[in-house]
Amino acid sequence: MDFELSETQRILKKAVGDFSERWCSPDVVRRHDEADAYPHDVYGELAKAGWLGIVYPIEYGGSGGDAMDVTLIFEELCRRWMALGLIYHTAAIFPLGIRYFGSEEQKRTHLRDIAEGRTRFAFALTEPDSGSDAAALRTRAVREGDEYVVNGAKTFISGADVANRIALVARTDPSVSKHRGLSMFLLDTRSTGVRIQPIPKLGIHGLRTCQIFLEDVRIPFTDVVGGVNNGWNVVLRTLEWERLSIGARCIGGCQAVIDDAIRYANQQKHSGTAIGTFQAIQHMIADMEIATQAARMLTYRLAWMIDHGKPCAREAAVVKVFASETYARIARMGVQVLGEYGYTMDFAMQRHYRDSKIYEIGGGTSQIQRGIIAKSLGL
Ligand SMILES: Cc1cc2nc3c(=O)[nH]c(=O)nc-3n(C[C@H](O)[C@H](O)[C@H](O)COP(=O)(O)OP(=O)(O)OC[C@H]3O[C@@H](n4cnc5c(N)ncnc54)[C@H](O)[C@@H]3O)c2cc1C
Structure with a gap:
């Protein structure tokens, strides 16, 4: 059993520590906290540092890092700025379904843009009537030709107001048990019928948590991740x-x-x-x-x-x-x-x-x- 960080991990930890010292001064953190303001510039710097895509494969624009690398990044960022850690999570973790279950086209379309800071993700599972019992969600997606038509509502979705894409979980088959009839979609937030409204909250200011209302939203079939009814x-x-x-x-x-x-x-x-x-x-x-x-x-x-x-x-x-x-x-x-x-x-x-x-x-x-x-x- 080896409790030492490797040389590469030590270098990464030090680099993130130096980054935090430069970009996350107490004054900057305080200003963003008080104004509940999203740090667009610091997000851009995270992209430049190559850390947004740390756990995505190199061939898709990522850095090919592992869970220990991302752990060290979270730890060092949050030592200075907790909200920035959650903001980093929206890039490093929310889109992981694409890395593990996405089609070749989905990986090529999204992972590089996430790693380079052009695409921002949110993850929408929770609904007003399904939090802990997440699989009981009611947002419904019905197939019509090459598209799904989605109706429903999500709540407490972190970063939805600044996201271009939302990994959205909806019910595609109500006739089977609750875990088996779900699918994950890559919702384009500019789609007609999407309305996003922030909910004021106690902490983690700078990353707003939102309600999402979906009314006859059309999502192409090609934006299902991991196959229909495999969302869970x-x-x-x-x-x-x-x-x-x-x-x-x-x-x-x-x-x-x-x-x-x-x-x-x-x-x-x-x-x-x-x-x-x-x-x-x-x-x-x-x-x-x-x-x-x-x-x-x-x-x-x-x-x-x-x-x-x-x-x-x-x-x-x-x-x-x-x-x-x-x-x-x-x-x-x-x-x-x-x-x-x-x-x-x-x-x-x-x-x-x-x-x-x-x-x-x-x-x-x-x-x-x-x-x-x-x-x-x-x-
Ligand atoms: C700031 C914030 C950010 C969030 N970001 C996201 C996000 O980005 N995406 C997303 O999908 N969701 C997000 N969530 C939702 C979050 O994951 C849910 O709030 C959480 O899963 C709990 O669900 P709930 O709030 O509906 O609580 P409920 O399920 O209503 O639970 C209420 C209470 O009952 C208890 N309880 C419920 N069921 C049981 C049980 N079976 N046994 C014992 N106790 C039980 C719970 O522990 C809790 O104490 C966010 C929430 C917050 C507050």
Whole structure:
């Protein structure tokens, strides 16, 4: 068992760290957070760095990287800017169905454009009446000649307002069991009948989450990914990587909280003594470090399992629960270490407090992940 990063991984981690230092200064992050503004320029820089297509094959314009590479990128980006990590996720993870299940033409049409920042993706599974029970979705796609006609609504779709394409899951066969009658479409957001409306939210400002209304939207048959009625398999593969991505983003967030807590504890004095010398503060920060190390190891192991083609549905759920709950708990402790300043908008700690909560919900709630783990154990 080798716990060392390879030379190439160390170089990548350092390059992303340098990138973040240059493009994600505290001032830039704060301005985008306050204005809930999408960082178009920084997205362009991610494309120039070659990281948007890190997990896509070189022949389609990607960098041919693996799950461990993308894990390191998420971790380093989120150490500086959590919302940028989610924005990066929309390029690196949402279109993965094309890499695994797409036709040759779909790969040629989309992957290079994603890698070079021209095409932006969103992933639309959730509906107003189907969140945790995602396969119960009701958006309906009916075949008419060479097209499908789609009607329905999606909700909480991250980045739909800036996306050119949406990986949209719809019901193509209502006569079979709920998981078997679904297909994934590559919806062009300029299509007639598509209406997108952002929903204001607590955190991850800069990437808006939206409702999508679909009224008689026509999608060419050639934009079905992975075959008709095979959509659930595409979803499962995407969600496995999403859980890795969430683990990696959360450990980046945890590290940012620890860095800020240590800096503050060493600077802030009470009666001439730095609060970092108080055992209560030391133990809080030590607990943050213990949990973060554990979350990092679990996440790196999941990346290794994906890279070695091992079945990992249970491990993906373990990572999703542990890393998200760790980040939320540590963010809460971070606010406590900073005391009253932790509660003000002047310090970044409040942002972690707001940003961390989504990870216990999005990508499958903690309750649903515990259910997956229990079922995999034969319960
Ligand atoms: C900011 C944000 C961004 C998002 N981005 C996307 C996106 O880009 N694409 C997308 O498709 N979706 C997205 N989602 C949706 C997200 O994946 C869902 O919110 C999530 O799957 C939970 O579904 P729900 O909110 O409908 O909760 P519900 O399913 O309504 O659950 C409500 C509560 O009941 C619990 N519960 C439900 N069923 C069970 C059960 N069987 N056993 C035990 N407890 C249960 C849940 O754990 C939860 O606590 C996003 C959500 C948010 C908030």
